[in-house]
Amino acid sequence: MTRSPAPLLYRLRSITPDDRAVLTRFYEGLSPDSRAARFHCAAPSIPQTTATFFCGPDHQHREGIVAEAFGAVDGAVIIGHVCIEPTSGDTAEMAIAVADAWQHHGVGRALLTHAIMWAQIHGIDRLIASMRCGNSAMFDLLRATGCPITYGPSLGSTVDAYLDLRGSRPVAA
Numbered sequence: 001m002t003r004s005p006a007p008l009l010y011r012l013r014s015i016t017p018d019d020r021a022v023l024t025r026f027y028e029g030l031s032p033d034s035r036a037a038r039f040h041c042a043a044p045s046i047p048q049t050t051a052t053f054f055c056g057p058d059h060q061h062r063e064g065i066v067a068e069a070f071g072a073v074d075g076a077v078i079i080g081h082v083c084i085e086p087t088s089g090d091t092a093e094m095a096i097a098v099a100d101a102w103q104h105h106g107v108g109r110a111l112l113t114h115a116i117m118w119a120q121i122h123g124i125d126r127l128i129a130s131m132r133c134g135n136s137a138m139f140d141l142l143r144a145t146g147c148p149i150t151y152g153p154s155l156g157s158t159v160d161a162y163l164d165l166r167g168s169r170p171v172a173a
Contacts, residue, residue, distance in 0.1 A: 010079060010107065012114050015064035019078065020055045023066070024048070026078040031100050037135050038097040040158060054083060061086050063118050067098070067107045082111040084118060090125040096138070108141050116145065120165055127163040 015023070027035065028045045035043065046054075057064045067080030079099040086092045094115050098108045119127055131138045133154060142149055142161055152160035 010067050010069040010102075010110075012065055012067055012110060014059055015055050015057065015066050015081070017052075017055045019066065020048075020051045022078050023055060023081065024051045026081060026099065027051075027097070029099060030097060034097065034100055034103075037132060037138070038095060040130075040132060054081070057084075060122065063115070063122075065111060065114050065118070067102075067111055069102070080107040080111050082115045084115055084124075084127070086124075087128065090123060091128060092119060092124045092126075093128045093130065094119075095129065096141075103137070108137075109144065112141055112145065116147070116163070116165060125164070125166050127165065129161045129163070130158055131161065132157055133159050 024046060027038075030038070035041075039046075054064055063084040065082045065084075066078045068076045069079045070076055079102045080097065082094060082096045084092050084094045094112075096108055096111050096115075098111070115127065129138065129142060134157070139161070142163060145163060148164040150162045150164070152162070
């Protein structure tokens with residue numbers, strides 16, 4: 001397992017348009033497996049149009065949250081990202097990525113907990129996570145929320161997991 005830089009200090013915040021270049025670097029820095037887990041393919045980077053879209057949520061219907069580490073030589077750096085995109089009615093899709101060196105240190109759990117709280121505040125009753133069937137870390141992360149989960153049919157190598165947020169309280173990060 002790759003170790004994260006010490007100390008393990010990071011904060012969560014809403015993404016802004018000013019994050020486009022650093023978000024692009026974040027995705028370029030992910031291993032091919034981590035990019036494939038997030039996007040279901042291992043492209044070496046995200047297109048600038050995608051970075052612009054990710055960095056431009058309205059914070060009412062769409063949200064993007066980043067985890068930002070401190071103490072690096074260059075100041076703060078993005079180590080995690082979650083997108084929340086409305087699909088229909090009271091349902092939104094969410095996707096999480098965490099820098100390889102920071103995986104298994106609570107960053108994904110903190111991002112997911114924050115996403116659940118944001119969704120509940122904004123009237124979203126269900127979050128959908130489309131993931132590779134072999135992504136055991138994501139399955140474990142979703143189960144750790146304590147929210148009821150249902151699964152859609154397996155579509156090749158992917159499956160949709162539906163988190164029911166009604167009446168649920170997210171697990172503390």
